[in-house]
Amino acid sequence: MGDRRPVSVDVRNHGQASPESVLRPEVLGWKAYHVPDSAGMLKLDAMENPFGMEASVRQILADVLSNAPINRYPDAGADVLRSLMKRTLEIPESAEILLGNGSDELIQILCQAVARPGAVVLGVEPSFVMYRISAAIAGAHYVGVPLSANFAIDESALFQAIEEHRPALIFIAYPNNPTGNLFDDDLIRRVVERAPGLVVVDEAYHAFAGKSWMPQVCAWPNLLVMRTLSKLGLAGLRLGYLVGRPEWIDQLDKVRLPYNINVLTQLAAKVSLENLGVLLGQASRIVQQRGELMTALSSIPGVHVFPSEANFVTFRVSGAVAVFEALRENRILIKCLHGAHPLLADCLRVTVGSADENLMFLDALRRITSLEVSRHGG
Numbered sequence: 001m002g003d004r005r006p007v008s009v010d011v012r013n014h015g016q017a018s019p020e021s022v023l024r025p026e027v028l029g030w031k032a033y034h035v036p037d038s039a040g041m042l043k044l045d046a047m048e049n050p051f052g053m054e055a056s057v058r059q060i061l062a063d064v065l066s067n068a069p070i071n072r073y074p075d076a077g078a079d080v081l082r083s084l085m086k087r088t089l090e091i092p093e094s095a096e097i098l099l100g101n102g103s104d105e106l107i108q109i110l111c112q113a114v115a116r117p118g119a120v121v122l123g124v125e126p127s128f129v130m131y132r133i134s135a136a137i138a139g140a141h142y143v144g145v146p147l148s149a150n151f152a153i154d155e156s157a158l159f160q161a162i163e164e165h166r167p168a169l170i171f172i173a174y175p176n177n178p179t180g181n182l183f184d185d186d187l188i189r190r191v192v193e194r195a196p197g198l199v200v201v202d203e204a205y206h207a208f209a210g211k212s213w214m215p216q217v218c219a220w221p222n223l224l225v226m227r228t229l230s231k232l233g234l235a236g237l238r239l240g241y242l243v244g245r246p247e248w249i250d251q252l253d254k255v256r257l258p259y260n261i262n263v264l265t266q267l268a269a270k271v272s273l274e275n276l277g278v279l280l281g282q283a284s285r286i287v288q289q290r291g292e293l294m295t296a297l298s299s300i301p302g303v304h305v306f307p308s309e310a311n312f313v314t315f316r317v318s319g320a321v322a323v324f325e326a327l328r329e330n331r332i333l334i335k336c337l338h339g340a341h342p343l344l345a346d347c348l349r350v351t352v353g354s355a356d357e358n359l360m361f362l363d364a365l366r367r368i369t370s371l372e373v374s375r376h377g378g
């Protein structure tokens with residue numbers, strides 16, 4: 001027994017394990033996903049609902065959660081919650097639901113499930129970064145197809161990449177993050193029809209978009225629709241859902257860890273969905289605030305606003321990094337997109353907040369950009 005050791009481990013450093021000698025080399029090369037410290041800041045960086053849960057629902061939550069059986073494992077299939085979701089979230093009768101600890105986990109499950117040797121996961125760029133990260137963790141090859149300058153899908157580049165790489169999985173965020181736009185429906189339909197593998201339409205911002213692929217999710221054999229309760233107002237619960245034909249969902253469910261949706265989340269989501277009108281009402285206030293924020297932003301000299309169907313607004317302003325830093329010094333946290341992709345040069349992304357929050361942001365931005373303009377001589 002004494003000389004048996006795992007053959008794949010590098011033992012040149014005298015039997016002392018180190019990350020370098022044990023971990024996958026690609027893991028060693030990655031940078032950690034960075035979440036900036038937001039303590040004491042006006043937080044407009046992460047597409048959270050600014051309103052918080054209404055007091056009447058909070059009271060119900062307090063009662064229900066105080067009786068939660070947290071000494072027990074959760075319902076492994078979350079059956080009660082899933083059937084409630086089916087009744088409240090416009091999910092077609094013939095479709096099945098897979099729940100994730102946030103849709104982030106569903107992205108991970110999808111990538112792990114398709115990661116045969118040499119498998120390709122494809123997305124457009126810039127888009128949601130977790131597609132690339134989860135593909136890499138799963139050991140799949142990620143191909144990013146650049147959008148055109150107006151953030152629309154570059155159709156010929158996309159179809160060429162599909163033919164060349166034969167992706168097992170294509171992610172399309174609808175609306176797209178961080179650009180905010182919806183992609184052309186007819187083009188998405190052709191992608192679904194020509195794709196050799198799965199196409200996942202990621203509707204994280206569905207509540208603010210007014211358009212959806214959900215009603216037609218079962219019309220194609222290779223289409224799945226993914227949503228999350230996070231942007232709707234429950235980011236802290238971590239609950240995402242993937243919807244499609246049972247033949248896909250039943251297989252993907254084998255990759256899900258048995259108790260991935262905890263007791264508190266199952267109960268709190270149930271109460272929230274029983275009071276869904278509250279969240280939908282908040283979403284429509286956010287959509288109204290988005291319109292006002294976009295109009296006000298457009299009127300600031302030097303600011304170019306991109307169209308948005310989500311609960312954030314992406315805009316371009318010269319000296320974006322300096323503007324971002326100056327906002328942060330004013331304790332306002334947004335997202336700096338400059339440097340993330342060439343198409344995002346000088347771009348910033350702000351989450352739509354409450355009316356007061358948006359005014360604070362706009363006031364600060366007006367002050368900062370007028371200083372920038374005068375510093376650079378107009």
Ligand SMILES: *Cc1c(COP(=O)(O)O)cnc(C)c1O
Binds near residue numbers: 105177204228230235
């Ligand atoms: C925020 C976001 C998600 C992740 O949502 P969670 O459910 O909180 O993990 C997924 N897709 C897109 C496009 C997003 O912007």
